[in-house]
Amino acid sequence: MARARLRELGISIGRFSPGPLNAVTDVPGVLVGHSTVIHDAPSVARTGVTAILPRADIHADYAFAGFHSFNGFGEMTGVHWITESGLLTSPILLTNTNQVGLASQVLVEYGARMHGGAAFGLPIVGETYDGWLSEIDSFPLQKEHVLSALESAAAGPLAEGNVGGGTGMICYDFKGGIGTASRRFTIEAGTFVVGALVQANHGERPTLRFDGVPVGREIGPDSVPAPWPSPPFGGSILIIMATDAPLLPVQCRRLAQRAGVGLARTGGVGNNGSGDLFLAFSTANHYPAKPGPRLDIAMLPHTHLDALFEAGAEAVEEAILNALTAAETMVGRKGRRAEAIPLDRLAQVLARYRPSAPPGV
Amino acid sequence: MARARLRELGISIGRFSPGPLNAVTDVPGVLVGHSTVIHDAPSVARTGVTAILPRADIHADYAFAGFHSFNGFGEMTGVHWITESGLLTSPILLTNTNQVGLASQVLVEYGARMHGGAAFGLPIVGETYDGWLSEIDSFPLQKEHVLSALESAAAGPLAEGNVGGGTGMICYDFKGGIGTASRRFTIEAGTFVVGALVQANHGERPTLRFDGVPVGREIGPDSVPAPWPSPPFGGSILIIMATDAPLLPVQCRRLAQRAGVGLARTGGVGNNGSGDLFLAFSTANHYPAKPGPRLDIAMLPHTHLDALFEAGAEAVEEAILNALTAAETMVGRKGRRAEAIPLDRLAQVLARYRPSAPPGV
C-alpha cells in the first residue's frame, strides 16, 4: 500500500479545518527546504537537514517567537535570545544530533553571505538522534547539504516522512520523520492559519493513539517488529509552529507550550531521554533588523486565543501522525530495519474502533 | 444511576495498576481533608476547601516538590519558594478564587499554632472559580471551615466530586469537582506509587475524551445542557501529584509537567482563562525544618523515571475522569443547574466505541 497522508486514509483530527496544503507552508511567507542524505558508502547515512524560514528575509526582518521545553534532553541552539527578547532572527534548521555544530556553523556563514560579509547571529538548530539507522559518528552531513536545504526552501506542498532532518528517525517504534499539518480558525479579528512541522523521533509503541484509538496497542511488536535493540536515549521530537495571527512573544510562548497537547494526544509522555523542544513564531509583526525609534505592533487579546490554542494542538497532533503515515520502511546500518506503520492494518484498527451505531442512540 | 468511580464503570486507563485505594492517599503518609460548604441562606454557597498534607508534620519535616504552570490564569500561592528551593514546607489548600486570602491567613495561623506561636511560612493555597453556582462575592468560606479541612485530614479512601474545594466546580461543561487516582510502578529500585488529586473546573464539552473516546462530542448540549451563560474565564484545574519514589526537586518539577499529559488526554488544551497549575511532591526524602550540617538524600536516576512519568500521567487522567463520574448534578445560585455526566449515557458511548472485533483480525 502506498504511503499517504492521514486525511487520505479518511481520518480527520479535531474540530478545525486545515489550510489548503494542510502544511506549515499554509502560513503565508513560510518556506521549507529539505536536504536528504542517503548512501551506503563510505558510511551508511540515513540523515539530512530541514530548513524552515519564517520568511525569506528573516535575517533582515525578524519575527516574534516563543519557546517551550517539554523535556530538555536535546538541543535547540539560539534559544536564550528567543527567551530573552521574543525575537526570531534566524532560519531554523532541524538535523541529526551530532551535526548541530556543522549546521550551526553553516548557518552563521550563510547569514554572513546574506549580509555581505558581516556574520553574526544566534543560529537556531535543533536535533534528534538518527544513530539507530545511520552511522551518525561518520558525520555524514556536509556543508553543501545544509546550504541546499536553505537555498531550496520554498512555499507550497511539503514532502513528509523520510526526508530532510527526519530521514533516519523512528517514532513510536515505527519509522518516523517529518510531518506537517495546518488549521484555519476564524475569530473576531479575522481568519488565520496555524501550522506545525515536526521531526518525530519519539515515543513507545504501546502508547500510540490515532484520534484516540489505541493503535499502538493493537499493532504490537508481534505483528510489526519494533526496533531492536531499542534506540538509546528514548528519541525526541522537535515541533515548530507558525501562525499569521498577530501575537506578542509572550503569546508565542503560550502557543509553543500547546504543542505538548498535540503530542500527548498521540501518546507522548515526555520520556526522560526525549528532547521535546517546541518553538512557535508569528509572521504577522515585522521587526526590522535596523529598527526605527519605536515599533508598532499588533496583538490579539489573550481572551481571543482559545481557537489558536486548540487549532494549534490539532495541527501538531496531525503532523505527528502524518510523519508516521508518510514514512516508508527503511533499512539502515547493520541491516537494521525500521518498519513503517502498515496502512492497511491501521485502517483496520481504526475501523474496528469506529462507533458501532449512530450517535444519539 | 448512582455515581461511581471510573473503574466501577469497567473503564481502566493506561498500562499501570492503581494502588489499593486508587487515590493520592495510597502514597504512605499523605493525608487529605475536605470541608464542604453548602447552604442557601444567607447566601447561596456551593464551595469548600480541601487540604492535602504531604505528611502530618510537614511544618517540621519538609518534602521536595516542583511546580509547573501549564496556563497561569490562576493562583497558587507559595510557589516562589518551591521554585527557588525545591522545598514544600506547608500543607496545601485548594479552595475558591476569592478566598485564597482567607485560606492563606488561616494556614499561617495554623502553622503558628503547630509551632507554639511563631508563625511563619509561605502557605500554599490554590484556587479555581466556583462563582457560577456559588455566590462567591459573599465570601462564604469561614475560618472554621479551613481549620476543619486541615484537622480532619486523614489517610484512607477519599470522597470525590462535590466535596471540599471541588464542591461548586464545573468540568467540560458537566459538574466537576475533586477526583483522585493512583498508580503503582516497579523499577529496579523497587515498587513505588504515584497519586494525583485534582480540583477540576476546566474544559469545554466538545473536547472531552474518556480513554480516547470522544464522549464530549457524543453527549452534546442537546441531550445534556451545558451551563448557560457560560462560566466566565474558562475554568481552571489544580493538579497535585504525590509519590514515595525518591526524587530531587528538579525531578518533582519534571513530574509536575507530566500532569499536562493526563490533562491533554482528557481533552484539556489550556484555555486562556484556565489556571492550570501543577504541583508534585515526593515524600521519600526528609528535610528537617532544623537541619543538621548536611543532609543525605536519595534519588532515582533520571533514566529510571519513565515509568513514573507514564504512571503519573495515567493517574492524572483517571483522577479527572473520577471527578466527573463522582460529581452529582448540582443546583446553585439563580437556580442554575450543573448537570452531572450521565453514567448510563457514558456507558453507552463507551460501548459503541469498543472494538467491534478481536484485535489481530
Next chain:
Amino acid sequence: MARARLRELGISIGRFSPGPLNAVTDVPGVLVGHSTVIHDAPSVARTGVTAILPRADIHADYAFAGFHSFNGFGEMTGVHWITESGLLTSPILLTNTNQVGLASQVLVEYGARMHGGAAFGLPIVGETYDGWLSEIDSFPLQKEHVLSALESAAAGPLAEGNVGGGTGMICYDFKGGIGTASRRFTIEAGTFVVGALVQANHGERPTLRFDGVPVGREIGPDSVPAPWPSPPFGGSILIIMATDAPLLPVQCRRLAQRAGVGLARTGGVGNNGSGDLFLAFSTANHYPAKPGPRLDIAMLPHTHLDALFEAGAEAVEEAILNALTAAETMVGRKGRRAEAIPLDRLAQVLARYRPSAPPGV
C-alpha cells in the same frame, strides 16, 4: 540630625538625572498610598500596607508587566498570570508576611466594588517580614487599613522610611522601610522616566555600600548596634519598577531583572532567607479589560533599551538608600530598637572616601 533623602546629603547615584519628584510617581499616572499601623496595645504593631496603582483604573485598563525572582523566599501573589500573559490587572499591595491573606482578600473585594459587584481577579500582594519589631502573630493590620492605602493612593511626593508596608522593616541591620527614586532618560523615541519603589527589609551590615563606599564596614555594630537576636529568615526586599517607556511584557521582565543590579550595588547578595521579588510595569500601552478584536501596541526596539536598564538600576539603588536615610530609629516589641543609619556618621564616611585629589592627577 533630621532624616533626609540621599540627595539632600549631597550624594548622587549614577549617570542619569532623576525626575522632578525623584519618585516612582514621576511616572505619569502612577499612584501610591500608604497606611501605617503603629500602636502598643492591644498588641505592639509596627506595620502597614503600601498600595501602588499603575493607573487609577487599572482594573479596567491593564498594563504590561514582567516579574523576576532574584531569590524566592517570599511571597508575591498574582504572578503566575503576569508570567503567562504579561498583563498587570490589579493594584499592587506591599505588606507584612502574615497578612498577605488579608490584603489579598480586601483587594478582591475592592475589585468587586470597582466593578459593581463582580469580583474577580488575581490580586498582587507582596510581603516582607516585620516580626522583629511588630507582633506579627497578632495580625494587627485590619481591612480598613488596606482600603485606606488603596483609597488614599495619589500622585505627587511620597513619604519614605517608616511608612506603609515598610513601617517595621530592617535593612542592612539598620532601620529600613519604603524608599523611592526615579530617573529620566532620552533616547531616539523621546524622553522617558523610570521609577522604583522598594520595601527594603534585607541585607547584612558588612556588605552595605553607598555609591561604592563600604559604609556598612565603616559603621560597624560597635558604634551602631545591629538588631539582636538577628531577625530570622534574613529579610527580603520587594522592588516595583514603573516606566512610561513603551515596553512589551518580555521587555518589562528584562527590566525587572535589572532591579538586581541596583540591589547588588548596595550590597545585596540574595541571602537564602530573603524574598527578593521584582515587578516592573510599563504604563505606555493600554490593554482594555474588554478589548476589541485586535490591539495596537507600541514598543521600543530592544537595541534602544540600554538607557532604560541603566537608569532603572540607578533608580533602584537610590531607592534602597533613600529607604535607609529616611527611616527613623524605631522601638518595637520587647523594647527592641532598630537604629536608623546615623546621617552624620554616614556623611563622615562618605567624605573620607571622597577622592583626595582632582581626577587626572
Next chain:
Amino acid sequence: MARARLRELGISIGRFSPGPLNAVTDVPGVLVGHSTVIHDAPSVARTGVTAILPRADIHADYAFAGFHSFNGFGEMTGVHWITESGLLTSPILLTNTNQVGLASQVLVEYGARMHGGAAFGLPIVGETYDGWLSEIDSFPLQKEHVLSALESAAAGPLAEGNVGGGTGMICYDFKGGIGTASRRFTIEAGTFVVGALVQANHGERPTLRFDGVPVGREIGPDSVPAPWPSPPFGGSILIIMATDAPLLPVQCRRLAQRAGVGLARTGGVGNNGSGDLFLAFSTANHYPAKPGPRLDIAMLPHTHLDALFEAGAEAVEEAILNALTAAETMVGRKGRRAEAIPLDRLAQVLARYRPSAPPGV
C-alpha cells in the same frame, strides 16, 4: 608596568579569603586548558578556546549543575538538559561567536573517542564576540585548537587575560579576556571552596568599578582610548562557577544567579546586546553515567548557603577584575588597538579613593 593579578596590586575584594591559587582550579578536580590562536596571515586571528572540565572523567561521572541567563543575547549550548535534569555531562568550552558550531562538533567527536566510538552528548559551548580585533568571519579556530584545549586541561595555576577563548575580548572598553578567582568559606559542614572563571567581553567604561571605586569614570577615553567604532552588540560575559560544596541542582542554579551580583559590582548592567550566561556546578556528588538503581546524594541545607553565595559573588567580581589587570594591550585587524587598563593609573585612582583618615574618626 607588567601585568598583574588584582591582589598583586594590593587590592582585595570582599570578606572571604581566596584559595591557594585564587583560581577556579582551587576546586579539587577541576581542570582548565587554553588554546590561543594569534596570527596575522592568512587572516588576522585573535581568538582561541578555553576548556573547563569539572573532572577528568566528566563523560563517565556526571556533576550537578545549574544555569542562569542574566541576559540572553548569546549562546551556551547544552543548557536545556542542565535545566531539565541538573546534570552536567560534558566538558565546557568557551570560544568565539562564530565557532560554537566547530567547538560543538569537536566536543561530540572527543566524547565519542572517550567512549570508544559511541558519540553522544549535549556539548556545552559558550561564546562571546571577538570580531572587533579578530577576523571572525575567517573562522580561524581549527579542530586541533579545540582538541588542544581539551587535552591540555590541567589543575594548577591558570593563565589569564589574552588567552584561550578570551584572547580577543574587550571589557569595559579596555582589553578583556579570561579571569579567575576563588574563595574559601567555612560553615558547619566544613570548609569549602568556590571558584569562578570568566570570559569577559562586556560593559561600558563609565560604569566600571574596582571594589566600589569608579575607575571607569576616572580613566576616561581622553586618557585611554576606547575601541572605536564601538564593538557591535555590546559584548557579553560567560561566567562559570565551581564548588566542592555538596549542592543539589536547584542549589547550583541559585549559585549561578549570584554571578550577577559580582558582575553588577564591577559595573555590569546586562546591556541588551550582552550575552550574560552563567553556569555553576558542584563536584561533590557523583552521578555515574551508568547509575545503579538509586543514588545517594549529599546536600547542604539551604539555610547554610549564605557564605557560598557571598563568597561566590566575590570570586566572580575578582575574576572579572583579574581579566582586566592581566590582559595586555592588543592590536588586531585593521590596526585596531584595544588598550589594557593602565595599572599605574589604576593604582593612582584607587589610592585617591582610599579613605583619607582612619575609620572611626
